[in-house]
Amino acid sequence: xxxxxxxxxxxxxxxxxxxxxxxxxxxxxxxxxxxxxxxxxxxxxxxxxxxxxxxxxxxxxxxxxxxxxxxxxxxxxxxxxxxxxxxxxxxxxxxxxxxxxxxxxxxxxxxxxxxxxxxxxxxxxxxxxxxxxxxxxxxxxxxxxxxxxxxxxxxxxxxxxxxxxxxxxxxxxxxxxxxxxxxxxxxxxxxxxxxxxxxxxxxxxxxxxxxxxxxxxxxxxxxxxxxxxxxxxxxxxxxxxxxxxxxxxxxxxxxxxxxxxxxxxxxxxxxxxxxxxxxxxxxxxxxxxxxxxxxxxxxxxxxxxxxxxxxxxxxxxxxxxx
Numbered sequence: 001x002x003x004x005x006x007x008x009x010x011x012x013x014x015x016x017x018x019x020x021x022x023x024x025x026x027x028x029x030x031x032x033x034x035x036x037x038x039x040x041x042x043x044x045x046x047x048x049x050x051x052x053x054x055x056x057x058x059x060x061x062x063x064x065x066x067x068x069x070x071x072x073x074x075x076x077x078x079x080x081x082x083x084x085x086x087x088x089x090x091x092x093x094x095x096x097x098x099x100x101x102x103x104x105x106x107x108x109x110x111x112x113x114x115x116x117x118x119x120x121x122x123x124x125x126x127x128x129x130x131x132x133x134x135x136x137x138x139x140x141x142x143x144x145x146x147x148x149x150x151x152x153x154x155x156x157x158x159x160x161x162x163x164x165x166x167x168x169x170x171x172x173x174x175x176x177x178x179x180x181x182x183x184x185x186x187x188x189x190x191x192x193x194x195x196x197x198x199x200x201x202x203x204x205x206x207x208x209x210x211x212x213x214x215x216x217x218x219x220x221x222x223x224x225x226x227x228x229x230x231x232x233x234x235x236x237x238x239x240x241x242x243x244x245x246x247x248x249x250x251x252x253x254x255x256x257x258x259x260x261x262x263x264x265x266x267x268x269x270x271x272x273x274x275x276x277x278x279x280x281x282x283x284x285x286x287x288x289x290x291x292x293x294x295x296x297x298x299x300x301x302x303x304x305x306x307x308x309x310x311x312x313x314x315x316x317x318x319x320x321x322x
Contacts, residue, residue, distance in 0.1 A: 003126055003128060011058045018052070127262075138242065138244070142233065150238050151203065154206070204229060246261075274297040277295030
């Protein structure tokens with residue numbers, strides 16, 4: 001993601017604070033209970049250990065090559081749960097603590113709320129297209145198949161249902177050949193149907209505009225384009241990038257919509273590419289043994305940019321940004 005720095009900073013700051021707080025509870029519990037004005041309880045140790053584990057998870061998220069906003073979203077939910085718990089404790093049990101204890105509990109809750117807000121803003125910034133209300137997501141997968149063989153499978157627009165189990169049917173309207181201007185109709189397992197118009201098509205790259213106004217459109221977006229690119233690797237195989245640019249509906253919930261969309265896309269597309277790679281191996285003119293090998297597929301940790309796909313589709317985007 002091209003703008004994930006704010007999210008990384010927020011996650012690391014949260015990790016440092018959680019680690020320091022958890023370590024203090026584990027190393028000096030007597031000091032902590034004295035400040036709070038309560039008797040020691042084993043549950044305090046559980047809280048300290050939980051904070052240290054939480055900090056490790058936050059640090060892992062922040063230092064990965066490709067950040068996953070759905071993980072940041074669940075961490076933010078946990079932060080908000082801490083804040084809610086703080087409010088309940090201070091509202092109902094404030095008399096149990098010393099004045100210093102109440103101040104400390106309130107201060108920690110305020111800091112955690114700040115981390116939650118910072119992470120929420122970072123999540124939205126990571127997906128946001130600069131200067132617009134649109135958001136973006138992309139998945140980049142390496143596969144041990146040639147770019148040419150992968151493109152032959154990907155370019156067969158009407159056959160996407162073969163590789164995507166969530167679809168019950170897919171076909172190009174009117175029996176047209178794959179290419180710019182072709183319209184693909186999709187029907188999912190729930191009976192919902194929509195169309196996708198091919199707005200860019202050249203060797204190794206294609207882009208589609210989704211009919212978001214269709215009653216059965218399954219994604220919470222008022223405008224949406226997406227595409228595929230295939231690039232050869234010098235070390236062998238190829239990289240397949242799948243990208244989407246959309247305007248979430250409602251846009252005010254983009255901070256929730258995009259992490260969920262990203263989680264679903266990451267899981268589904270990896271398996272779709274794996275099935276496509278198996279088909280590409282079958283079609284390739286290689287030895288019989290190589291054709292029968294299961295494809296090796298992995299999501300690349302390096303960030304990918306939907307700008308690659310937008311370069312091919314920019315002239316065909318129809319909505320005007322305010």
